[in-house]
Amino acid sequence: MTTTIELSGVEVRFGNVIPLSGIDLRVEAGELVGIVGPSGAGKTTLLRLLLGEITPSSGQMTMGSARTRGRRSVGYVPQLEASERTFPLTVRGAVLLGAAATSARVPWFSRAEKAAADRALERLGIADLATRGLHELSGGQFQRVLFARALVSEPDLVLLDEPTSGIDLATRAEMLTLVGDLAADGLTVVMTTHDLNWVASHLPRIVCLNQTVRADGTPHDVLRPDVLAATFGADMAVIDHDGRPVVVDIAALVAGAR
Amino acid sequence: MNLLLDPFEYAFFERALIAAVLVGALTGALGPFVIVRRMAYIGQGLSQSVLGGVGVALVYGAGLSSGAAAAALVAIVAIYVVRRRGVPVDTAIGIVASTMFAAGVAVISSNRDRSLNISNLLFGNILGVDRDDLILVSVVVVFTGVVLAVFYKPLLAVTHNAAVASAHGVRSGLIEAMFHLLLGLAVVTALQVLGVLLVAATLLLPAATASLAWRSFGQLTAASIAIGVVIGVVGLYISYYRDIASGPAIVLTGAAVFAVVAIAAPNRFRHGRNPI
Numbered sequence: 328m329t330t331t332i333e334l335s336g337v338e339v340r341f342g343n344v345i346p347l348s349g350i351d352l353r354v355e356a357g358e359l360v361g362i363v364g365p366s367g368a369g370k371t372t373l374l375r376l377l378l379g380e381i382t383p384s385s386g387q388m389t390m391g392s393a394r395t396r397g398r399r400s401v402g403y404v405p406q407l408e409a410s411e412r413t414f415p416l417t418v419r420g421a422v423l424l425g426a427a428a429t430s431a432r433v434p435w436f437s438r439a440e441k442a443a444a445d446r447a448l449e450r451l452g453i454a455d456l457a458t459r460g461l462h463e464l465s466g467g468q469f470q471r472v473l474f475a476r477a478l479v480s481e482p483d484l485v486l487l488d489e490p491t492s493g494i495d496l497a498t499r500a501e502m503l504t505l506v507g508d509l510a511a512d513g514l515t516v517v518m519t520t521h522d523l524n525w526v527a528s529h530l531p532r533i534v535c536l537n538q539t540v541r542a543d544g545t546p547h548d549v550l551r552p553d554v555l556a557a558t559f560g561a562d563m564a565v566i567d568h569d570g571r572p573v574v575v576d577i578a579a580l581v582a583g584a585r
Numbered sequence: 586m587n588l589l590l591d592p593f594e595y596a597f598f599e600r601a602l603i604a605a606v607l608v609g610a611l612t613g614a615l616g617p618f619v620i621v622r623r624m625a626y627i628g629q630g631l632s633q634s635v636l637g638g639v640g641v642a643l644v645y646g647a648g649l650s651s652g653a654a655a656a657a658l659v660a661i662v663a664i665y666v667v668r669r670r671g672v673p674v675d676t677a678i679g680i681v682a683s684t685m686f687a688a689g690v691a692v693i694s695s696n697r698d699r700s701l702n703i704s705n706l707l708f709g710n711i712l713g714v715d716r717d718d719l720i721l722v723s724v725v726v727v728f729t730g731v732v733l734a735v736f737y738k739p740l741l742a743v744t745h746n747a748a749v750a751s752a753h754g755v756r757s758g759l760i761e762a763m764f765h766l767l768l769g770l771a772v773v774t775a776l777q778v779l780g781v782l783l784v785a786a787t788l789l790l791p792a793a794t795a796s797l798a799w800r801s802f803g804q805l806t807a808a809s810i811a812i813g814v815v816i817g818v819v820g821l822y823i824s825y826y827r828d829i830a831s832g833p834a835i836v837l838t839g840a841a842v843f844a845v846v847a848i849a850a851p852n853r854f855r856h857g858r859n860p861i
Contacts, residue, residue, distance in 0.1 A: 380752070402753070403748075403749055403752035403753060405748060405749050408746070411745060414621055414745055415617075415621065415796055415800055415802050416745065416800075416802050417800065420802060420803070421745070424738070424741060424745055424750070424753075427741065427750065427755055428753055428755045429754065430738050432736070433734065433735075434737040436738070460800035462800075476749070477753075480753065486752075
């Protein structure tokens with residue numbers, strides 16, 4: 328199996344602030360990995376590191392497939408932003424922007440690029456929306472457009488920043504199925520999430536992050552009271568439901584009962 | 586027909602018409618990028634900064650054009666630097682524009698012995714456009730057109746979402762710097778025609794009008810250029826026949842076109858209707 332990401336003893340430092348320290352992480356090609364942790368745990372910093380926006384202050388970092396053969400091979404799906412959705416672009420136009428860096432220096436996209444955009448839209452099940460304006464889409468449809476934009480350059484690795492925040496339950500389930508299908512097709516997917524039950528418990532591998540990696544494994548290995556206390560700094564119980572771990576925030580329950 | 590051809594008896598009208606067409610196309614091409622970035626204040630801010638810089642240049646004996654260009658460059662760099670400190674873009678523009686404007690006024694007021702005529706700078710003087718001005722405007726328009734054509738896709742990607750564009754390999758910082766340089770050039774170039782007080786309107790009105798009716802950014806940009814040219818030409822004729830200043834005539838024509846399209850265009854294309 329090919330290694331896509333390998334971090335060894337990585338530290339990121341911004342002046343006196345050290346958001347990430349002693350990070351050891353290895354992700355193989357075709358894996359689907361969820362990064363969980365509380366706000367300020369360093370999830371976004373880790374994504375920025377993997378995107379190449381920042382460099383480690385110490386430690387080793389290898390991105391096995393990034394920028395191979397002169398093409399960008401990392402796709403990025405950001406959190407939903409209202410301003411992006413009100414932008415005067417058609418769905419196909421927005422997806423094509425994912426290829427802007429490698430496209431020829433002319434104001435139009437080539438037939439091959441348009442075909443790639445249509446393939447990405449087809450893969451996401453929204454080919455019929457190609458000529459619609461972004462502002463005409465629902466939250467779930469727009470999330471798929473962002474995903475298609477990340478896929479248009481046919482990357483080997485896709486990074487998703489909280490892909491399920493701000494969308495409804497049905498769409499969240501669709502997104503989970505979608506990322507599962509893409510990973511099954513051989514794409515490496517790394518996503519951050521704060522949703523332990525709906526998202527994390529459905530992923531094959533979870534990395535608990537709070538400045539450093541607190542635990543790394545399957546939901547059964549990782550979603551344990553001791554690990555969650557170390558990661559989130561809160562008392563959480565874990566119960567079993569149909570073979571899946573379900574996390575219960577005890578403090579929130581007690582507060583709700585009062 | 587004579588209504589259209591009569592003004593050409595005067596050579597200055599022909600030059601003014603060419604200038605209005607070129608400046609209309611220039612501001613029409615950049616306007617869409619300005620409005621979708623919610624940077625409506627940038628035109629006003631840059632022109633205000635330029636006024637301050639020109640005041641300083643005139644007091645110290647430098648040329649108007651060189652003073653304007655230098656001031657635009659300083660303003661763009663200053664806005665960029667302030668934004669890098671995490672200050673919102675509208676606040677950054679406001680700080681830099683007010684500071685540069687105040688600096689210009691301070692220098693001018695401390696040199697009361699020199700008589701400075703900056704009314705042309707304030708209100709524009711399209712009828713005073715000479716051959717050299719036309720050459721300068723043409724060069725800026727061709728340069729801007731070529732740069733926009735070459736970098737249209739990365740610029741659009743950065744305008745849509747700079748973080749995502751960077752993640753997908755676009756050099757967002759360079760593209761941002763290039764766009765601000767083009768804006769500065771456009772403002773300095775348009776000053777002669779429209780004046781400091783009105784140049785911002787021509788960056789906004791054609792693009793805002795086009796955005797009411799077109800949903801694809803490419804169509805919007807083409808429409809914005811066309812509207813910029815049309816209101817420049819119509820405004821100039823109105824200026825000639827009604828004997829009013831060219832800058833206000835062009836801006837009022839643009840405002841009238843905007844009002845008509847705003848009333849006639851269907852609501853579904855308007856921005857900001859679908860919060861996530």
